[in-house]
Amino acid sequence: GAVxxxxxxxxxxxxxxxxxxxxxxxxxxATTMFWYRQFPKQSLMLMATSNEGSKATxxxxxxxxxxxxxxxxxxxxxxxxxxxxxxxxxxxxCSARTGQGYExxxxxxxxxxxx
Amino acid sequence: xxxxxQTQPGMFVQEKEAVTLDCTYDTxxxxxxxxxxxxxxxxxxxxxxxxxxxxxQNATEGRYSLNFQKARKSxxxxxxxxxxxxxxxxxxxxxxxGGFKTIFGAGTRLFVKA
Numbered sequence: 001g002a003v004x005x006x007x008x009x010x011x012x013x014x015x016x017x018x019x020x021x022x023x024x025x026x027x028x029x030a031t032t033m034f035w036y037r038q039f040p041k042q043s044l045m046l047m048a049t050s051n052e053g054s055k056a057t058x059x060x061x062x063x064x065x066x067x068x069x070x071x072x073x074x075x076x077x078x079x080x081x082x083x084x085x086x087x088x089x090x091x092x093x094c095s096a097r098t099g100q101g102y103e104x105x106x107x108x109x110x111x112x113x114x115x
Numbered sequence: 116x117x118x119x120x121q122t123q124p125g126m127f128v129q130e131k132e133a134v135t136l137d138c139t140y141d142t143x144x145x146x147x148x149x150x151x152x153x154x155x156x157x158x159x160x161x162x163x164x165x166x167x168x169x170x171x172q173n174a175t176e177g178r179y180s181l182n183f184q185k186a187r188k189s190x191x192x193x194x195x196x197x198x199x200x201x202x203x204x205x206x207x208x209x210x211x212x213g214g215f216k217t218i219f220g221a222g223t224r225l226f227v228k229a
Contacts, residue, residue, distance in 0.1 A: 032215055034216075034217075042221070042222075043206060043219045043221050043222050044160075044206070044219045045219075046216060046217070046218070049215070050218065054143075091158055093158075093160065095160075097215060099159060102148050102150075102167070102210075103162070104150075104162075104163055104217060106159065106160035106162075108157070108158065108159045109158040109159065111158070
């Protein structure tokens with residue numbers, strides 16, 4: 001089956017620094033990738049949609065200058081949390097689609113802790 | 116606007132019994148898809164089952180079945196013969212056909228008792 005990886009799985013960073021999270025589709029080409037954020041005991045909230053080679057589309061209320069998304073190839077999207085603050089601590093999950101069918105393949109998630 | 120509602124924050128079920136997790140949705144789109152995902156404590160999202168709005172029959176996948184009642188806008192998940200490994204968070208989700216954007220319900224935490 002289709003596999004999506006995320007790296008790192010866990011990261012701790014200091015307040016004010018930036019951290020990059022990678023999302024890779026390992027055995028298929030992903031025309032569209034999604035980034036979600038999940039706070040403890042809450043649901044997944046879509047942050048942005050990224051298509052290869054074009055700018056990401058951010059959901060309302062998501063700061064595009066803070067959460068930089070790059071979808072450089074059909075197998076890689078990155079989320080960079082800039083100038084991280086403790087309130088950015090969360091579980092970040094990416095997903096990928098091939099553009100055909102309804103399947104959405106999720107990565108295992110990245111737990112970010114900002115101290 | 117689209118909305119997914121899961122009214123059961125937590126559910127308990129005895130091992131080997133069946134359990135129904137409720138999900139209602141709201142959309143004005145004629146074509147849409149409904150999903151159920153399982154999220155164990157590890158955090159990964161595991162796809163369980165899919166129902167298209169035009170599908171005539173209820174979807175089934177092994178021990179999972181989706182009770183789709185279009186007129187009532189409900190898409191309940193039925194898990195038969197519950198197992199201890201079914202203990203997890205369960206999310207109902209919906210997307211507009213072709214729109215690709217998925218919205219999730221608040222989730223239901225299922226506890227399976229031995």
